[in-house]
Amino acid sequence: MAIKRSIIRNALGLGLFAIITAGIIAVTQAVTAERIAEQTRKAEAAALFDIIPERQHDNDLLSDTVTLPPSPLLGTGDIGHGWVARQNDQPVGVILPVMAPDGYSGNIRLLVGIGHDTQVLGVRVTSHRETPGLGDKIELRKSSWVRTFDGRSLGDPAPEQWTVAKNGGAFDQFTGATITPRAVVKAVKKALIYFDNHQGTLLSDTSNQ
Template sequence: MTKKSMQRNGFLLAAFAIVATFLVLAVEALTADRIKSQQRAQTLRSLNEIIPADRHDNDLYQSCGLVRNPALGSEQPMPVYRAFDDQKPTALAAEIIAPNGYSGPIRLLLAIRPDGEILGVRTLQHQETPGLGDKIELQKSDWILSFAGKQVRSADDERWTVQRDGGMFDQFTGATITPRAVVQAVKTAALYLEENSTTLFNSDLANCQEASNE
């Protein structure tokens, strides 16, 4: 192969890489709004499942504020939704992160009553192994429903782990890391929401929608 042909092939490869990168970026830009809309719809569906309409008379999505606290599993501000019925606080829901999933962070939605009783948990986003760790999805297993009705007594509540570690939650065959991460994240966040419920209900939090539009 001559030097000229090598240069030509190198140029063609570089041009192909540039075009491919441009196409990827273009597709991401075109689908970003659609993905955001789908994520919002999923969150709304999950909110309505764990905080049913008979528990509130306000618009949960419009009553969303941003909260920055490590107990929610992220250094970034996380959405917290506040439910009221006749102006009386009835539930708090927060998007939380289980940072130590088997294949990466797991995004969850957790709702509690003001007294700390858990109304429900749903999985919003994850990359866990299909057939194993993906049993945290309600579509794959009813495991995620096991949180409803439970309460964290304290930071030292030893019940809040999987049965293999002496706790009260089932683990998945061949995939203990995933449920262990979810249980720990829910425990930490639920305790934080309960201990700070009065402040969270009454604070003037940064609006989720305004922040997302910046």
């Protein structure tokens, strides 16, 4: 009987330990997820005004949004929103949240600004897990590579050249890293295609403020 009671006590102790450990892990994950989400929101807000500076629009860019249904071109499976920049009530451009699912280390989240003339206004990376010193050169603070998209469009370069130079494209890759820049180039091209397909809706004359 003593052995049986000892086994039961040990089993209960292990069960209680497992429950407490699972609870700690769940709380830690929830707190970490909230922090990551908040950091992403802050990065997005800063990037919006980096892509379309305040001098180039006179509306409240943060609240003037357009609903975006789930779309494989944007790499999203949920309803999202884009930000519309206006000058004198006329739309001058939109910033789309885009996800490249094929980065070297997973998803790469971007903001792609596109003007009413269909040219890229700017591209900024808001989150990624690419290799430090290699793939992280997609960040503006690490290199100026993302600025090579500025002024580009679906026709400049030609569609078949929307890839890295190693694959016959117009965009440089990084030394020792090709997958990361290739994924970003592909995602930006898809964003331009999405804009081309939905320009009328994205640049509506009616503000959502």
